[in-house]
Amino acid sequence: NAGVTQTPKFQVLKTGQSMTLQCAQDMNHEYMSWYRQDPGMGLRLIHYSVGAGITDQGEVPNGYNVSRSTTEDFPLRLLSAAPSQTSVYFCASSYRFRDKPPGNTIYFGEGSWLTVV
C-alpha cells in the first residue's frame, strides 16, 4: 500500500538548472497538490489539480509548472531553479469532496528536500 510516493527524496541543484519532482498516488484520488514548507511559513500551496487535465495555481505558484496527464501522477517542474526555491516539498492527494462525505482528509508524501546553490 504505497499511498503518495515522491521522488527524489534529496536533490541539490545549481542556480538556473531545471528539474522535475515526481509524485504518484495509487489511491485513485482526483485531487492532488504540491506544498512547500519553509521555516516560519508553514505549508504553502504551490499548485493543485482536481482531476486529469485540470490544474490551478495555489498561493505561491511563481517559478513552478505542473501538468496532470493521468489521475496517478502530478509532477512539479522547476524551470530555472533559484536559491529562494530551497525548501522541503510535499505532494498530497485526496478524494474530491463530492465523492466522499465530510471526514475526508488529504494524504501527504514523505517530502523532497531541495537545495539550490
Next chain:
Amino acid sequence: DQQVKQNSPSLSVQEGRISILNCDYTNSMFDYFLWYKKYPAEGPTFLISISSIKDKNEDGRFTVFLNKSAKHLSLHIVPSQPGDSAVYFCAASGTTSGTYKYIFGTGTRLKVLA
C-alpha cells in the same frame, strides 16, 4: 495575505496537562477544517477534522472546537503525552463552494515535557 493563521509558533506543556492549539481564519467560504501533525523528516499526518455544521468533534484525547462567528478553531489534547511533541498545522477548505484548495497555517511546535 495569510488566510489561515496560527499565532503561537511554539507551546510547551507538562505531561498529563491539557495542550490547546489555536487557529484563526479569515475566509468566510471555508467550511471544512483539519488538523495535521508533523514529525521531523516525515510528511504531515491527519489528526482530526471538523465540518462547519458542527462546533465540536472528539476523537480520543483530541477535540477540535469551532467558533464560526469568531472564525476560530482550537485543538485540545488531554492528557498530553511526550509522543505528542510535534508541529501541528491547521488547514481549511471551502467544500461547498467547490474551492478544493486546502490552505494551511504556519504551524505550532508543541513540546510536551516529561
